[in-house]
Amino acid sequence: MIASVAGTVASIGADVAVVEVGGVGLALHCAPATLSALRVGKPARLAASLIVREDSLTLFGFADDDEKHLFELLLSASGVGPKIAQAALAVHAPDVLRAAIAQGDISTLTEVPGIGKKGAERIVLELRDKVGPPTALPVQGGRSQAWTEQVRQGLIGLGWSNAQADQAVAQVAQTIDGATPPPVPVLLKQAIRLLGKHR
Template sequence: MIASVRGPVRSIGLDRVVVEVGGVGMLLHTTPATAASLHHGQEALLSTTLVVREDSLTLYGFGSDDERDIFEVVQTVSGVGPRLALAMLSVLAPDRVRAAISGSDIAALTTVPGIGKKGAERMVLELRDKIGVLPGGVAASATTATAGRGGAWREQVGEALVGLGWSAKQAEDAVARVAEGADGAGAEPNVSDLLRAALRELGPR
């Protein structure tokens, strides 16, 4: 298993990056917040997991080992594959996933595109005893992304919402509502936090 990659970032997309390792460009699928936290040419260190299928080898990259662990454990639930596991981490931080599952918070789990009430209930039933206790202090990692000055975060969050399945109009409206508080807060906004806030505005699909 490829547990991590380190190297300069050669390309950044909405939910993927290319990291050069030993002269080879490695394509990693990531959450929008992880992708937004990276910059072209900078050296990145990402925890990874390799998903092997009959017709493909797909590498997923994460800003922390904790994210990778959650990604792997939620896939032990029937009907949850890599794409849905990645969508979950795009919406909920690892400690929030643990809290939702251990506390049977169906409403929080159904904010993830692709997870309905029955799927959330199954996830709680199958993972409650596996998910583990909340970590004492989850360090901010590459997934904690600042959006830059001048409101550039709006475009990043909007693109992430569209990538997760909402329409451009729904994404625009959610970003506008979140912007009312973010632009007046003073500090540089955080893409990951703002994406989750926008998803809360949109509610369950």
């Protein structure tokens, strides 16, 4: 089983990073916040989880072992697959998720694409005693305030300048206009499309 990957970052996409290890490029599916910390051509170490299916082997990459542990814990809940577990980490920071599960905050959990009310209730029921206490931020305001910096860092990691990233984030924020923001990957792709028009 692959527990971590260390090597040189070969490329960074909207949701995948390729890390070269011993001449082999490994594609790891990562949340935007994880991708934003990577730089092409620079060394990186990612905690990793290998998901084995009958027709595929898929690597998921994480900034640290704590994030990986939460991903794998979410997978242990009924009805939660890798895409939903990663979407949860893309939308909310690990401690926001922990707090939501521990406090039975269904509304925060249902902000994750693919998690409905019944699914959120099931996650709380099955994981509340396993998730452990949050170590930092409370749930309230976790996502709405965090997306701008995650998208900004994601754009910088993909090669745009600070000024370009700030401009794109401002434009995306105008489209939201006070409404509940969509998941960070959606916002990042929107920002990339906006910047692509000006290249």
